[in-house]
Amino acid sequence: MLEVAGLSAVEERTYRLLVAAVEADVSHLGDLLGMDVTDVEETLRSMRDKGLVRLVAPEGRRYAPVPPEIALGASLLRQRQSLDRARMFVDQLSAEYRGNIRRFDSRELVELVPTRDAIRERLIYLQDNARDEVVCFCRVGPVVLTAQENDAEPAALARGVSYRVIYERAHLEEPGMQSNVAYGIKLGEQARAVPHLPVRITVVDREVALLPLIQDSGVAEPTAALIRDSTLLDAILALFGAYWARAIPLRVLDDGALSMEAMPPLDSDDLFLLSLLVTGVPDKSIASQLGISQRTVQRRISHIMEAAGVQTRMQLAWHAAREQWL
Incomplete structure (x- = not known):
């Protein structure tokens, strides 16, 4: 020894x-x-x-x-x-x-994972060895691993790995999914939702992506591609970023239920404030019309922006138009 x-x-x-x-x-x-x-x-x-x-x-x-x-x-x-x-x-x-x-052998960039068991093992392995971040597209009808079966995520969250997950709305309507997502959010997962997702994706540490090549979950043996650091991986990350920017943040309500609304319903004062804001009325004039201080106007705008999950007033205006708040 x-x-x-x-x-x-x-x-x-x-x-x-x-x-x-x-x-x-x-x-x-x-x-x-x-x-x-x-x-x-x-x-x-x-x-x-x-x-x-x-x-x-x-x-x-x-x-x-x-x-x-x-x-x-x-x-x-x-x-x-x-x-x-x-x-x-x-x-x-x-x-x-x-x-x-990689310049001589494309197999070093894209590796085929040919069976359901192999895809499942690779998906768990990637999460178990994640260091910084995991990002996912979760479409309806999982191919190899349901959210309830994914024990690797809680363990990764516990050791400080960040998770950003975009769910397809139809997936959230499946039995048990909303409580499962709410549990993940409580553990630290950042979750958002969109009406539709084009593909299933899992990307770990911005270094490797697992992408099922056949969307039909009923096929006998699905096939996936393991994509390593390349311009193809850059394109996948850009696709995720574009969907993340327009996805609606999910949150857990006080009663533990999952909210799929972009933000809590606005009262009439907030709607009026928002209508003035998007038409370009200065904060001082908004404060005068609402009979409140300019500081209160700014605080209420910040609250609405935070609830909507946006960073700027321009993004808030775009978000309000998309969600038909006005």
């Missing part, structure tokens, strides 16, 4: 005996090891050179072990540092190799 620290098998046995005995003479060690005294002395000299033992009674040729944290700690630290440097070098070589081979 201690060969990683530079000990031979005989040296490890001798060191373990000394640790158990605290100290021992050469003759006694020879008896315990079943070795000739001359061979024991040679082993102990080697161990002294490595800083593993010390001579405590020269006349009696008695030896004691150097404490393990001193004798072995520094050596193991050096070994670990060497391994870390070697691992970094291997990672660099691997990245260089992948970058070069």
Whole structure:
């Protein structure tokens, strides 16, 4: 076991005996090891050179072990540092190799995953090894893994991985889906919804995407493509970003139910404020017409923007028009 620290098998046995005995003479060690005294002395000299033992009674040729944290700690630290440097070098070589081979072999960019079981295993594996973020398109009629079966997501969320998921509305109407999505949101998932999604997608760490190639969940054996870092992956990420920007945020109500509305219903004052805002009326004039302070106007606008899931007033106006609030 201690060969990683530079000990031979005989040296490890001798060191373990000394640790158990605290100290021992050469003759006694020879008896315990079943070795000739001359061979024991040679082993102990080697161990002294490595800083593993010390001579405590020269006349009696008695030896004691150097404490393990001193004798072995520094050596193991050096070994670990060497391994870390070697691992970094291997990672660099691997990245260089992948970058070069992709120019010659398209299979390094797109790998076919030919069966339902293989797709399922790869989907779970990707989530289990995610470091930063997972983004998904969840269409109606899952091919290999339902949301309820996806135990990898709660575990990933627990270790700090971000999830952004866009659900097709018809998928949210399936039995048990709304409570499942609400549970995911409580764990930290960012969820949005759109009327329709073009494909199913899972992208992990912006490095690899899993894309089923056949949409019909009733086929005997679906096939998926595993797409690695490439302009094709860039296009998939751009598609996700475009849908995410226009999707409606999902939230969990106080009673635990899932809300699929873009925001809570606006009262008449908020609708009036919004109508003035989108027609370009300044905040000061809005405050005057509503009989409130300009600061209150700005606070109410910020609240509406936050509920609508937008960042700017221009986005709020576009969102209000799309949702036919006015």
